[in-house]
Amino acid sequence: MSAAPAKYELLLKVIAWRAVSIACNFLITLAFTGEVGKSAGISVITGIVLMFFHWFFEVVWDGQFRKRIRNVLTRK
DSSP states (O other): OOHHHHHHHHHHHHHHHHHHHHHHHHHHHHHHHOOHHHHHHHHHHHHHHHHHHHHHHHHHIIIIIHHHHHHHHHOO
């Protein structure tokens, strides 16, 4: 698999997880506030912001840390 499709697959994975996360966040926020509109707004905004941070983290992890961690873990 080339790098470009792998990154698109990663982005789709992050978006899918964020959809689940937004739903969970909405239910928790709704339980605390009791307000559907406020809960939806908070959940969508935090979900979008965290989606970009998650994607960025995954890209940095793959590019910077994966090989280093494997090297450390496989040393004898």
